[in-house]
Amino acid sequence: MTQELKVAGMTCGHCVRAVTLAIQARDPQAKVQVDLPAGLVRADTTLDRAALTALVTAEGYAVTG
Template identity: 45%
Template sequence: MEHQFTVEGMTCGHCEKAVTQALRGVDPQAEVRIDRQAQQVQVRSSAAREALAAAIREEGYRVA
């Protein structure tokens, strides 16, 4: 299933890596694409949307 999130606060490559690792902590097979300038994160995963959003929030980012 494809999920799209607007994630505020990503400012650098480290932020992208942190978000990617958080998402893969929920689903190791997740495919993650990040457009930092647009503040968009696209995830192809079988995990529940709320579990993915919670993982991003736990890293300190706001999911709009």
């Protein structure tokens, strides 16, 4: 299932990598796309929204929507 999160604080390639690796550590098959200008993370994953939110916030980014 594809989940989409609005995330604040992502500004660079390091941010993209940190979020992507955090999600893929829990779901290695996840396909993650990050749109930096829009502040969006889209993940085709088996994880639910709450799990994704927890992973992203654990990396230091705020999920705003």
